[in-house]
Structures are given as structure tokens and as C-alpha cells.
Amino acid sequence: MEQQLIEMEKKPNMLAFKTAVAYAVYFLVLIFLFKFLGINTNDPNLSMAEKIVSSALTYVPFILAVTYVQYTHRLELGGYITFGRAFSAGFKVAAYTGLFVAFMLIIYYKLLDTKAFDDVMNVAIDAAGDDENQVKGVEMMRPYMVFFIAFSAAVAYTFFGLVISLIGASVLKRAKPLDEY
Template sequence: MTDTIKPSATRIATKWAFIGLAITIVLTYAFELLDIDPNSAAKYINYIPFIALLLLTQKEYRDELGGYMTFGQGFSAGFRYALFSGLLSALFTYIYLGFLSPDQWTKAMEVAQAQMEEKGTMTDEQVKVAMDFTNKYGMIMTVFAIAVGSAIMGAILSLIGAAIFKKERSIYDNDQEVIEQQPAE
């Protein structure tokens, strides 16, 4: 009798989350090198690898389970990917904006201040208070928003992916496995 190792959704999700982190790092530096405005529509490019890797996590997990996966198993694998990916992206963002490229944070603050002043709905004092608050807590709020946003978006996408990749065993599938596992006489 051979012991089979049960596939680990956590291992698979972690692998794809680190691949996603590598893609995020490359895209971040590409945007910086090409001087693409982070507030432009190009920022949505980052969602494509997130979605693709979440679905690949679910597909790989189903494949490792022998081609069968319940809805709950699919959701769990996808959500783990989203959670790990969000945490890794948040950590990278903190390191990137705080230490590697703090000038990017400074640029973002200048753009935010200019937008507040341009709207004209705030007094100079209110803009100053808002900018002081943003300079003090903005980076932490950004990192928190990335982690939570990834988890929320990942939960929704995991539901969709689980519905797509779900393939539960029927009683006939179980009978076929028993027949295939019996030794030949």
C-alpha cells in the first residue's frame, strides 16, 4: 500500500503568489522607467496577471487532486493565492515607496495636492491639514488598502474561478478508480 501525499493548496497558492510578486516588481519598474503616470488607465494592466495567476492556482490544484475539485476546494485555493499575493504586494509597495523609490511617493503627494487645490473646494488650510495627514499615514493606508483590496477582489474572483474549475466526482468515477486500482490477476 502506497501513501499518497495530499496536494497542498497553500503550497500552490504561495508559488503563484511569488510569481505574481515578480511580475508586479517588473511592471512597477517598467512603469517608472517609461515614466507612465500611476493614475493613468495603464494601472489596470496589473489586474491581468493577478486574475490569470489566481485561475492558474485553481487549475493546478484541481490537476493535482486528480482532475476533480469541489467548489469549496477551488475557492480556498484561489482565496489563499489572493491573500498571499495581496500581502506580498503590500510589503513590496511599502519597501518600494519607503526605501527603494521614495521619490515616487513624493510625486504622488504633489499630484494629490495639486488636484485638491485645482478643485477649489478646500481652503489652503484644509489642503495643508489633508496633506499633513496623508504624509503621515498615507503610505500605511495605501499598503493596508492593497492587502484588503486584494483579498476582497480575490474572494470574488475565487468564487468565479471555483465555479469554472469545479469538477466533482460522481459515484461512477469512484467505481472506476476502484477497478483501476485492483491488481491484475
């Protein structure tokens, strides 16, 4: 009964929200850091080492953010958490992060660095090659491409966070022993 009261009082929403905002700000800073270092993550000729480093710097902190919220919420609940509760806490981080990263990407490409958006479009046109229909399609998508990129990032972070939340919940779940009820 006591555990149920604690679970009703303690919600991971605000912690998940703050963690997602912090990660989204980190993501924006990381974009500028890559730009400062001359690493263009949209370049198809990016070296394998740069791909590994950029992926690690992007996704490892995200994984840590999801598991941090799950673990912290478990501590708030007295050290015990169900699988469903841990999954829910982690998935909230993933959903919020997807939303905030999408918002940051729109701000970045529309306001902070419009030249970066032109570079993305040039890479897409180069990838289309000599096929006039593909080039025409890329040009037709230009006004909507920022939103497509943002939506794709939101879906990718949410889906990746779903997987991380499932794994984290299965590792962090801890049932309260029967003799403590």
C-alpha cells in the first residue's frame, strides 16, 4: 500500500522534460561544435572515424539521459520500480527529446545557420546525379525539407528511445520483496 502511494505521488514527467530539454540544448551545441571542427555529418564522403565519433557523441548521451531518468525515478520510488513504470519514464524522455530536437533543428536550419540548409540541399542534389526527375523532386521539396528533416529526427529519436527504454526497463526493474509489503 505504501509503495502504491509513493508511485501515485512521484511522477517522472518533470524529470523527463528537463532531461530532454538539456539533451536538445546539448544536441544544438554539438551541431555547432561539429561545424567549428569542420565535420559535416551530411557529407557522404565522411571518414569512418568521423562517423563513429559523431554517432557516439550524439547517441551515447541520449542513452545515458534515458537510463538516468529511469534510474533516478527508481530511487524516488524507494529503490523499487516495475518494468512498466521504468519503460514509461524512459519513453517520456524519448518522446520529449524527439519533439525538442525537431524544434532545435527547425530553429537551426531556418534561423541560426541557413547556409547549412543550403549545404544539405546541395548534397541531396549531388546524390540525385544526372537524373532530372530526382533533381526536380529535390527542388520541389526545398520549402518542406526542413520540416521533413525535423520530423524524421523526431521519429528516429522516439523509436530509438523506445528500444533503449525497453532495454533499460528490463535491466532496472526491481520488485519489492513480499516481506516488505
